[in-house]
Each structure stands twice: as structure tokens, then as C-alpha cells.
Amino acid sequence: MTDMTVDPAKAEADRLFRRKRLVSFGIPAVILAYLTYIFFAFDLPGLVQRANWGNAVTLASDIWSHKVHVTRNNRSGEIAFAIEGERKGAYPEGRRPEWVSGSEDKGLTVDLGEGRKVRLLPGKRTEIVLPGFQTIEVAAQGRSLDSNLPEELPKWISASNRRIAVTLPGARVTLTGARTEVFRYFTGWELFWFTLDSPYHGHSLGEILFGDRIDPERGNIAGALSDWWNNPMWRHKDVAWAIGETVLMAFLGTFGAAILALPLAFLAARRFSPLMLVRAATRRVFDFLRGVDALIWTVVLSRAFGPGPLTGSLAILLTDTGTFGKLFSEALENLDGKQIEGVASTGAKPVQTYRFGVIPQVMPILLAQVLYWLESNTRSATIIGAITGGGIGLMLTQAIQTQKDWEEVAYYVVLIVLMVMLMDWLSGWLRGKLIGGRA
């Protein structure tokens, strides 16, 4: 008797368990199969071979260090000292790094640490002294090089009769017929505050703030600020402008979209727009604007408005008009009708009904959504700027494309992250102020 009632229940439970088992093993199996397909579709085995680990090492070490170059032009015999080998980072006439000794006409010795030395000798000759290895002697003859290097070379030397490169720990020597270049790595972002031609280089913060006047022409603080702001190497002024431009793109795009979307949202909401045709048409416009996506808008608009922040603002504006239109019209549909009726019952005209019955109800919701998107759009503006050429996105892509200014890339990345976090915090704070205050 009891068996009869238990059996169906047990069968039911068994079926349930079988289904659960199938699901809990089936879903991971499907995901695993998909990942296996991706493994081959994305050619992961080939990627390991294609990847350039040398680049990875350059990137990782360049982010937190800088190079000081000593370069001899073999044609003119001139020797230049410059940070990162750039003109902007050049040592002024008569100054040079303290690990360089000797004189230019008798031969210059560049100390690379741990007994390793490079001698730049007259007559386009170069000697590289390496304890534990031989001393390499190279002489430039027109475009080719004569050297005493043996046939069998260790991995850290690459040599042909046109070019010899010696990679040492923390340094590198490159020789060609035209020039001899030595550089040493040092930790830190050199010249971040002042370039070498600024009188404030090498002075501490205390000396600048409280010490004697360094540059007789200018006050210390004003002069130091101006030299830092106009630093040609790190371009703090341009970076600040670029960040401002990116934030501006996000601001104009987001709020412009909100202004455009608000009236359109009324047309798309059932409560306010009795005509089905108008509603459907407005909604399709929203779907279209959203579906085309910021990428296509950017590409199309950049044809018309050229590179610059205008294209970015308009691309964000168009995409977000669609997004906001959809969100706003949903908010309008979910309104509480009682408030509107109440205002209307006092004899208010339609405009007054909207002003006092609708707007106070939806404003907090709409503002919260707009502010939430403002933060997300700051990130989008960075990306759009990289595509169309404006703001910090442009500076970032330019720095990455040179493939050597990785410390600048790191600087920009830090600033971008701070910028987005600040916007996130700001939008959260404003949301709390505007909406929390009402509740």
C-alpha cells in the first residue's frame, strides 16, 4: 500500500536527479568543448612561437627605468649625451654623466659598472673591455666595421660586418659604420620634474621652496612650476589638456544625449504618446542609434569632422541618445499615475502637469542613469580618442606606436585609471547628493 505512493515519488526524484546530473556535467562539458575549439581557432600553439618575448622584456624594464645614451657620430666625431637619446633630454654643452671620463680628443671612457668599460677612441675606433671575456676592438671603415671578434659568439653578441650589438646587464652597445652608441639603464622616471636645461634640475623640493633664488630672473616657485608645466620631455601641459579633452568628450556626449533623449522618450512612452505609429517609430530610432554602436559612428563621423574631440563627443552623443531614450521611456512608463492625476485635478494645464507631476518623479531616476553613464563614457572617450585621434587616447596610442616610450605609456595609464576612478567617485557622490537629498 505505502509502496504504491512511494514508487512514483521515487521515480520523480530519480528523474530530477538525472536531469540535475546531466545539467551539472553537461554545461561544463559544453564550455570545455567550446574552449577547445577556441584553442585551435585562435591558434594558441602558434601564438607562443609568434610572441616576441624580447619585446615583453623591453616593455617591462622600460616602464620603470630610463636609459642614458652616449652617442658618437663617426662622420663628425661629435659625442652627444642624452637621456633616452632624445634631443629634448640632451645634456647642456659642457655637462655629461659622471660615469663618463676622459676627453673627446684623447679618448672617452664610459663606465658600465662591474669593470665593464667602453672606450671611444679617436679615429673612429672603439674598445669594449669585458672582464671574463676578451676586449673587443672595433674600427669603423666607411660603412663597414673591422673587429677582432672570434667566429664563435656568445648569445649576447650579434655581429655582422655592418652592425655589432653587445647586450650587457643594464647596458647595451651598438656599433655601425655611421655611429657608436652606448646606453645604460637607470631606475626611475628621469626628468619627470625638470629637463636638464632647466636651472631647477637637481634641486630638492626644500631648496626650491625655502632656499635662495636659483634663477635670478624668476621667483623659485613660479619658475619651477612653469618649467615643470612646460617640461618638453613629459609634456605635462599637453597631457593635462588631453585628459581635459577626454573628460569633455564624455561630458558633452553624455549630457547632450540626455537633453536630446528626454523629449524623444516622451514620444516613445505609452502613457504620453497615444499614437502607436509614433511610438514604434521613435523606438526604432533608439534601437538604430544604439545598434550602430560607437565604433561605426566614430568611423563615419571622423570622415566628416576630422580627427579631434568633436567626432568623439558626437559619437558618444548619438549612441547614448539611443540608450537613454530606451531607459528614459521605460522609466516614464513606470510612473505613478496618481501624482499626475492629482496635479491635473487642481486644474493644471498640460505643461504644468508635466512640470509638477512628471518631472519631479522621473528626474532622480534619469539623473542617476545619466551620471552612471558619465563614468562609463569617460572610458569610452579614451577608446574613441585612440581611434579618431583626440584626448589622452591619442597620446597613448602615439606613445605605444613609437615602441620605446613605455615609461610615458605607464604615466598615461596611471593617469587614465585615476581619471576614471575620479569620475566614478564624482558620479557616485553627485548621485548621492542629488537623489539621496530628495528621499
Add this chain to the structure above:
Amino acid sequence: MHAHGEIGRIQASYMAEVRRKRLYGGLTLLLFTVLMVAGFVIVDERSAGGFWDGLHRLDDYMSEVVAEAWQRRAELPGLIAKYFPALVETVNIAAVSTLLGVLGGLVLSLLSTRRLARWPRLIPLFRRLSDIMRALPEIVIALMLIFVMGGGPVPAVIAIAIHTAGALGKLFSEVAENADLKPVEGLASTGANWSQQMILGVLSQVAPNYISYGLLRFEINVRASAILGFVGAGGIGYELRNAMSWGPGRFAEAAAIFVLLFGTIVFFDQLSSRMRNRLTEGEGQ
């Protein structure tokens, strides 16, 4: 007489309040308008082409593209078929990065939720970590990885996955804060370890919400993956850039890619919103 004066005073103070409120509202509106106008002027000045000239050029460009695409309309189906594999790659990038991002976000969220975290003292660390991952635009990581790995889908996957993990980490953790702790305690009393408690006690509660957020993220990632293609990460974005740089004569290709990308975005938007609706309805039952 006395009552009349009282009402008069109340009215006067009420009107003063209204006037002050209007003044503040008006000032805020004025400030906002000034910011918008000034912003627009600055942006207009710093751009290569002005706004009003640009409008004409936009019109010319669009009509040119449409005219050429219309003229070569017979080729469009063929072109769409030609670019379809690139589209599949874009969608694959989005799908894989969403999968990885959901996993990463899951771990991050559980590690940074009060009462659930494995190491409660490290909660601030994991929160800051997900803040930073969330703030990093995909393009930054993608471009750096392209330098190391060369172009292709993998840098895009990693870049999008990092951002997704950060974004989902925050959302997931908000959901997990509200999870019922009784199942976790029950599991702990049977001697289950931390990962067992999380998987059996927490995940089964929050799964509908998590899946819904994951689907929303997938929608966003399809767009992101198309954009990253444009900077060299493969897929339909890459094809779009090629078609664009050829200029006139290749507008039919560009139009075909526009159509494909638009269709895909709308399709996945609809699909994901339908699935999310089903998930939230299922939760109510």
C-alpha cells in the same frame, strides 16, 4: 486679525523659500548651460573640421556610401558571406572573454565580500584590485599586448576579460552581500572547505543574478571586441578599418560590414535581453 497675520507670515516665508529654490535651480541650470556651451566651443576649436562644415561633409559622405552600395547591391550578399568568418571571430572574442571575465569576477567578488571572504583582512586589497581592473580601458591592455604577442584575437580576449572581471567583481559582490548565510553555515558544520561552501552554498543562490549580469556583459563585450579589432586585434573591426582606409571604390565592402555589425549587435542585444527576462521571471516563481 491675529490668525490673518500668522497666515500672512507663513505665506511670505513660503514664497521666500520658493524664490530661493527657484534661484538655486536657475543658477544650476545657468551653470550647466554655460558649461555645455563653453565645452562645445572648446571642442569645436580643437577639432580639425568645424561642426557646421562637418555636417555638409557628413551628408556628402553618407550619400556617397549609400549610392555606391546601392549601385553594387548585387555584390552585397557575397560580401556579407565573405566577412562572416571575421564576424564569427569577433563574437568568439566576446564570448571567451566574457567566460573568463565571469570566472575572474566570481573569484574577485567572493574574495572581496564581507562575511564570505577567504581572507577577510585582504578585502580592501581585492576591492582596489577590481576597481583598477574596472577602470582600465580595454584598449590600453590590448595595445600593449599586441606589441608583445603581435596582432590577433588573444590580446583582445585578455584585455576584455580583465576589464570584465573588474566590472563584474563589483556587481557580483553587491549580490553576494545579500546572500543568505544559513546554507554556508550548514555546509561549514559538515566540514566543507571554503571553496565547497562557496560553490554549494553561495553560488547556487546567486546564479540567476550572476548569469543575468554575465549576459549583459556579453552584449557590451561584442561591441568592445569590434572596437579592439579596429586597433589590430582581428575580427570584423579589422576588416572595417581596411575597408575604410581604401576609401571610394570600397564603400560596398564598408556597407556590408556596417550591415553585419549592426545586425549582430541588435541580434545579441535582443537575445540577451530575452534570456535575462526569462531568468528574472523564473526567479519570481
